[in-house]
Amino acid sequence: MDAVDVTRSRRFSVAPMMDWTDRHCRLFHRALTGRALLYTEMVTTGAVRFGPRERLLGFSPEEQPVAVQLGGSEPAELAEAARICEGFGYAEINLNVGCPSDRVQDGRFGACLMAEPVRVADGVAAMKAAVQVPVTVKCRIGIDDQDPELALDELADAVLAAGCDALIVHARKAWLKGLSPRENRDVPPLDYDRVFRLKARRPEAHISINGGIGSLAEAEALLRPRAGVALDGIMLGRAAYQNPELLLGVDAAIFGAAAPHEDARSAVESLFPAIADHLAAGGRLSNVTRHMLGLFPGQPGARAYRRLLSVEGPKAGAGLDVLRAALDLVRERGSLGAPAEAAA
Template identity: 65%
Template sequence: MKGKFRNCAELRLAVAPMMDWTDRHCRFFHRQLTRRALLYTEMVVADAVIHGDRARLLGFDAEENPVALQLGGSEPAKLAEAARIGEAFGYDEINLNVGCPSDRVQSGTFGACLMRTPALVAECVAAMKRAVAIPVTVKCRIGVDEQDPELALDELADAVWTAGADALWVHARKAWLQGLSPKENRDIPPLDYDRVYRLKGGHLDRFVGINGGIQSLDAAVDHLQYVDGVMLGRAAYHTPGLLAEADPLIFGDQPHDADWAGLIETMSDYAARHIAAGGRLSQVTRHMVGLFHGLPGARRWRQILSSEATRPGARPDVLHAAFAAVDLSAGSREAA
């Protein structure tokens, strides 16, 4: 997926950047479930990319591609340098975070705070576009605090598209920077999908993707009647098994039965390599706890991964023991 996004089908589905969740182990796991969805890193601050441990912050397995690097920051020159570094690491896209409401980004005056300064966001996008050949995209909210989403979102969108942004992903909620915690900002401000639809309707030649509260692939298909792409967040993380159905349902690939045993072997081998490099099994398996949600034995799967995989010295055979508890022959997907 190198180069500009000319074929919107490539962007029909993405897994959202989620702090403390979408690390390299999570992405490797998700890639075993879907070959087509675009995966995102956690947000990485531009200063950290420039001055920090780049191998730790940016390193990833080539099998994760296509994968996008999400950057946080508000200084065009620094973002341009961080984007250049990200491109050299092999990322397929650079995304600017204009939606995170955490205290950390507020103290640094970036993330959702940037909704108030669309001209500055445009400068950041333009600087990154000059620095790299891969796509530069933006993820934003529909507004913050007292802003009118009808005006705020249009102003932000017009600014970044004029600056050359290749795509705009919109979390269809306001962010309340005063009075709500980051967790509350994911649930309390009401969703306004129609606002995102209207943005797309007025800009048919621009890529507009939607994010926020989307719980299923069926819901994603419904959204795709109105926008170009759908970004799944917590649904993809807590019930990752749904990603195994994404390529046929969203991209039209040939349906096939999931090879769960093969997946466990692949993840066991991956975990063994990670442990050999000094890591811990739980750093991999913590992302897999919700895999068999709804199948008989899923509770035991969760219990084994949550207890045995966290023990000092735990080895990949824990994955096999947990998998043995799952009844894949059951036709029902009622909660286990």
């Protein structure tokens, strides 16, 4: 996967989400969109360097293009971790400068690095010197009492000067004092205009926007120019995970291409061989199906589908027959792919 392909795929990406965007989730999402850039969960430089690498970093080639998100702040450690990740075949290395959790702050990485743009730039420069694939940064517009006009410009200028290939901006502050990580996803107000002002100021840079985007229609709207300024990409997080069916529309709406499958059921069925391999290796069905619970919103049978997978999927010995039975609950009570008049 070369940089040109990744740049095009960055037009629409699915955000890195802890406990959610694992390899099973990504393979499922890839069955829904063939073009979007997918991200791993954040993995720390220490885990990459000293942890069980295959379990943390292994992925299927069918998931490509995939970016790995690193958490860290020491340039030498970031460079070493980036080299290891490149060796696994990732198409992009992304640095987390946006996570507000206490654990991340204690490790001196994530959103707290908004206060240290020079350190972030040093990390980017070290990774750029270590790998051939693109190096990108995901950040906030500021933290705590920072002025977003100054904070975002300082970070952007520093990392772009260091060779950063793209900046993905979560368009709200992170309040490290007084708000929980969950509250930081919703409470600080969104400021999309701030991201457009950054793009206007740095038109040569690849700037993507993230935060609070709830639908494909909203994503398309944000990709339309404002006062002659157009952003380069959109990143969706919770909306894409909780309503994965929207990903079926991404390839046509964003990339002008056909979706990999005509509906959600055929997308899931295409994964049966991979699921069978996972089960044969000792994995549980729920490792995969927990990412599929958001399918078929509003369709008759959707509630029964979710209930069956939630109850039977985690049980030892649950196999593809459970998933087939769950899908049949929707098929028998409503037409797949078409909106239903009422939810079951």
